Amino acid sequence: MALPYDHLIVAAGATHSYFGHDEWQPYAPGLKTLDDAFEIRRRILLAFEAAEKEPDAARRDSWLTFVVIGGGPTGVEMAGTLAEIACFTLPGEFRRIDPSHARIILLEGGPRLLQAMPEELGRRARDQLEELGVEVCLGAMVTAIGADRVQVKPSSGTVSPADSHAIASRCVIWAAGVAASPLGAQLARAVAATVDRAGRVVVEPDLTLPGHPEINVIGDLAAARSFAPGQKPKPVPGVSPAAKQMGRAAAANILARLGGRAPRAFRYRDYGNLATIGRNAAVVDLMSPLGRFKFSGYPAWLFWLFAHIYFLIGFRNRIVVLIDWASAYWSRQRYARIIADIDTPAEPASAVRP
Numbered sequence: 001m002a003l004p005y006d007h008l009i010v011a012a013g014a015t016h017s018y019f020g021h022d023e024w025q026p027y028a029p030g031l032k033t034l035d036d037a038f039e040i041r042r043r044i045l046l047a048f049e050a051a052e053k054e055p056d057a058a059r060r061d062s063w064l065t066f067v068v069i070g071g072g073p074t075g076v077e078m079a080g081t082l083a084e085i086a087c088f089t090l091p092g093e094f095r096r097i098d099p100s101h102a103r104i105i106l107l108e109g110g111p112r113l114l115q116a117m118p119e120e121l122g123r124r125a126r127d128q129l130e131e132l133g134v135e136v137c138l139g140a141m142v143t144a145i146g147a148d149r150v151q152v153k154p155s156s157g158t159v160s161p162a163d164s165h166a167i168a169s170r171c172v173i174w175a176a177g178v179a180a181s182p183l184g185a186q187l188a189r190a191v192a193a194t195v196d197r198a199g200r201v202v203v204e205p206d207l208t209l210p211g212h213p214e215i216n217v218i219g220d221l222a223a224a225r226s227f228a229p230g231q232k233p234k235p236v237p238g239v240s241p242a243a244k245q246m247g248r249a250a251a252a253n254i255l256a257r258l259g260g261r262a263p264r265a266f267r268y269r270d271y272g273n274l275a276t277i278g279r280n281a282a283v284v285d286l287m288s289p290l291g292r293f294k295f296s297g298y299p300a301w302l303f304w305l306f307a308h309i310y311f312l313i314g315f316r317n318r319i320v321v322l323i324d325w326a327s328a329y330w331s332r333q334r335y336a337r338i339i340a341d342i343d344t345p346a347e348p349a350s351a352v353r354p
């Protein structure tokens, strides 16, 4: 179906990037959509089930070794959550294994966690993860992923020798990279625009394409810059506040054009970054009119909680989520333990059901 348009806004977002190794995808799903989240939950729960049934000690250990690849906010949050599930949610539910003995390993190729945040917060995130029992390996470049192992090459001297070649793991989660939707490259080819290394479409200051003021590209799909008075243009990060602000700016510019006024250059207002690590653990880098505030631990976790509830749409949703989170906080339970689609396990069927 072809639709004619006067003004077009393209906001197709980003998807996982395996840096040219798409063959890793079946072994290391990424987290982007709700379906991805269900799949990851299924693999984690099945790994504990498989460990419970596994008579061979080495194979059992590999089921109980969870590797998260990528030390950005997604990887940090995933590793912290996994550690909490293993230590606080699942103990007592198995007869042969102790889920709290599971190894959670977070691999990061760079020298520190949360590279988009100040160094101090990256350090505090690492401390909080290690308190939860997560093994954080910095300078650890993944070179191969298979059904039962992750191959790691140290990119600096900080990887422990035991982990410097292969980690036996049957549950791997990819949080290392995103690339723009392929629609960006298609669009760029069609209108002779350019894309950057991540496949994002390079846009003009007003978020339109060069020579095509009727086409706006926004959100994670756009390689956009922020133009603040008196400052050098800065790249806009791939986060949801930036995407929402670009949406409003593109709409305002279309209205301006229709009204015969000049469009305005996009200015991103950065209110800061948050990442949660687990119960009572988070890091916050807050920009406010009074200055920049960096804090971590319990106050940061409370701030994260209320910020997320504040941005939910509708009073009813806020109350329901607040009650649900309060119940999960006090009981340490996570009730949604459904393993769907059990006939297509992540591993060979024999490994899951001996």
Ligand SMILES: Cc1cc2nc3c(=O)[nH]c(=O)nc-3n(C[C@H](O)[C@H](O)[C@H](O)COP(=O)(O)OP(=O)(O)OC[C@H]3O[C@@H](n4cnc5c(N)ncnc54)[C@H](O)[C@@H]3O)c2cc1C
Pocket (backbone or CB within 6 Å): 011, 012, 013, 014, 031, 032, 073, 074, 181, 183, 218, 219, 220, 221, 238, 239, 240, 241, 243
């Ligand atoms: C796991 C994870 C955690 C994140 N956590 C945070 C966070 O805590 N805070 C934060 O600020 N940001 C976070 N982000 C980033 C944030 O989600 C993105 O910056 C934001 O969603 C970008 O919005 P968007 O509208 O550009 O793209 P998206 O939200 O990705 O939406 C794009 C939509 O377009 C659809 N689409 C793609 N191609 C086509 C096509 N050809 N035709 C039709 N539809 C198409 C996609 O299915 C998708 O629904 C997170 C991202 C991930 C993956």
